[in-house]
Amino acid sequence: MRQSPANHIEKTAISAWRWTAVLFLIIPLILVIGSVVTYIFFSWPWWLIAITALLFVIDLVLSVIVVPMLRWRRWRYEVFEQEIYIQHGILIRSRTIIPMLRVQHVDTKQGPILKRFSLATVTVSTAATTHEIPALSDEEASDLRDRISELARVDEDDV
Numbered sequence: 001m002r003q004s005p006a007n008h009i010e011k012t013a014i015s016a017w018r019w020t021a022v023l024f025l026i027i028p029l030i031l032v033i034g035s036v037v038t039y040i041f042f043s044w045p046w047w048l049i050a051i052t053a054l055l056f057v058i059d060l061v062l063s064v065i066v067v068p069m070l071r072w073r074r075w076r077y078e079v080f081e082q083e084i085y086i087q088h089g090i091l092i093r094s095r096t097i098i099p100m101l102r103v104q105h106v107d108t109k110q111g112p113i114l115k116r117f118s119l120a121t122v123t124v125s126t127a128a129t130t131h132e133i134p135a136l137s138d139e140e141a142s143d144l145r146d147r148i149s150e151l152a153r154v155d156e157d158d159v
Contacts, residue, residue, distance in 0.1 A: 002095075005078035005085045013075075013135030016117045017068035023113075025060060032056045077133045079144065081151055084124060086131060102126040103152035108141045124148060 035052040038044040067090065076087045084098040103124055110120040120141035122133040136144060 002085075005076040005087050007077050009072065009075045009077070009133065009135045010117075010119055010137050010140075011072065012117045012119060014068045014072050016113050016119055016135060017071060018064050019113050019116075021063040021068065025056075025063065028056050028059050075134065079148060079151070084131070084148065086133060096131060098124055098126060098131055100148075100152050103148060106145045106148045106152070108145050110138075122148070 032049075032052045035044075035049045039046060039049050070090045071088075074088050074090055074093065078085045082100055084100070084103075086094075086096045086098070088094055103126060105125050107123040107125070108120045109123060114120060114135065117135075118138050119135045120138050122136060122141050122144050124131045124133070133141075133144070
């Protein structure tokens with residue numbers, strides 16, 4: 001089996017992913033508040049609040065603390081002259097090789113949370129799929145985009 005790719009994404013990705021998870025926890029928080037309201041106004045059982053609060057705490061711990069760290073540890077990539085090698089996944093490890101001959105275009109994108117942490121995502125598009133290398137520093141993402149674009153152009157000229 002091939003060795004894992006050498007390059008990690010930025011460590012600040014953990015913080016960015018944690019903030020994203022906190023934003024997504026608004027919906028479960030509304031459910032907890034709803035269970036408290038039903039307990040107070042409709043005399044529903046107290047265990048309903050206990051179950052929703054417990055589920056909320058488990059979701060909080062997993063999505064804000066555990067998953068971002070595991071996700072960062074598993075994300076790796078490497079760009080070779082003939083291919084791009086991407087590896088990621090927490091429970092199921094995905095290893096993807098993208099031949100440079102198949103690369104149609106390369107983009108960088110940055111949402112508000114990534115921008116706050118000076119991070120960007122490189123998106124590599126082929127005819128069939130789109131692959132992402134998330135949470136690289138702005139400069140590294142720009143350099144990687146340019147390098148992949150250059151390597152993909154060189155391969156097209158050779159054919």
